Amino acid sequence: MNRKMLGGLALTLGVAMVLGGCSSQRKNGKTNQKVLRIGVSSYDQYDTFVSELISCFQNYAKEKEKEWEITISLDIRYAQRSQMVQNSQMDDFIDDQVDIACINLVDRTDASGIIEKARKSQTPVIFFNRELVEEDLDRWDELYYVGADAYESGRLQGKILVEECRKNFNKIDKNKDGVLQYVMLEGEAGHNDSLARSMAVIEEITESGYMVEKLADEIANWNRDQAATKMQTFLDTYGEEIEVILANNDDMALGAVDVLTEAGLKPGDTDWPVILGIDGTSVGLEVVKKGEFLGTVLNDGEGQAYAMLELAYALVTENELPEKYQLKDGKYIRLPYREITAEDL
Known part of the structure; x- marks a missing residue:
């Protein structure tokens, strides 16, 4: 009525x-x-x-x-x-x-x-x-x-990395110090999904027995262009030190790919870091297929x-x-x- x-x-x-x-x-x-x-x-x-x-x-x-x-x-x-x-x-x-x-x-x-x-x-x-x-x-x-459940997505993102570390840790750990150096691209300040995903992914990695070192993290508001700007700063500052890129969604992870590609890097290169997204968007799945992402977490x-x-x-x-x-x-x-x-x- x-x-x-x-x-x-x-x-x-x-x-x-x-x-x-x-x-x-x-x-x-x-x-x-x-x-x-x-x-x-x-x-x-x-x-x-x-x-x-x-x-x-x-x-x-x-x-x-x-x-x-x-x-x-x-x-x-x-x-x-x-x-x-x-x-x-x-x-x-x-x-x-x-x-x-x-x-x-x-x-x-x-x-x-x-x-x-x-x-x-x-x-x-x-x-x-x-x-x-x-x-x-x-x-x-x-x-x-x-x-x-946003917390679940962070745990699964971490699980993908953990499973890869168990198979190829020496390849991921480029400086051979036994620690995963990472940068993180976060969604929005105070947003539930950002907070939960950022916390849960690190919990999953460390509880699985791997040590991590955060080089930097920045808010990129779920946006590909903003993430590219942040990633450029990360790359300029830390360069080859970056072993893992964790992004709260696929769009921000794609921003990181844009910067790495522009810098002349290619998937499979020793300098190409592990990149993980969340959402399983159509474009995100395509870059998983191409090898630019290690993986993503499908948000249905x-x-x-x-x-x-x-x-x-x-x-x-x-x-x-x-x-x-x-x-x-x-x-x-x-x-x-x-x-x-x-x-x-």
Whole structure:
């Protein structure tokens, strides 16, 4: 039912009959949904992983229109890394009477504006990919999260390196000091995924018995160009000392590849360091195949897109979720990560 016309059942039905403004009718407590209106806001249009996820979401919506025998209307917007812009987009979604909003937060610590707007208008929200603070998710019953466990991705990134060290440690340890000298390219300051991935990867390596030395780490905001700028500084400062490059996502790892390639290095050269990404984007998988990355960690964007649409449909129509997408604690759908190396490809 249109969530903005709750002044009374008779008035709501009257407006729906005259204006056709409602996207559904309720019969015996269920929703006979004809149109599913979804507003989607992403923090940034240049994030490769999120862009691929949204593309999957669009494709899946086209498939499900036939199966569910409804029209799925998507209003997809990009917030240009501004929480104020995203808050304004939420206002637009509410004015446009969407049934549900899917929000990829700009600032995970500043979800209050979105939440208050959602609660006041009775518009459910599925947050995705960029996990908000747990206490914020508990502020209203109709707030949900679809994503993955960022800590797990860091552990798996470390596991790929550990497995390679067990086979080729002498090759990786170029200066033969028994220590892995590394640089790290991090996502955003204070971002949950950045913090968890950066901590977990080092924990996995050291708990597996290998010693590490951090030469440098820098924030590159998930961005390939920013990462290239940081990597150039790393290379100018440390040069051949760099044995391992750890990046919080594939785009930043690709920035490192750009700089190394520009410097005339090639995979297989003794000076080419081990490079690891996270996300398993299409371009990230290509460089794994070419040998420029040792590996990446697949973040199941396709699965998250499917889960997000299934959850949206179930919430609006009051149908059951498919078993594989059951909510944890009534709030969370988390999909597992997977290690990807050239052998897996």
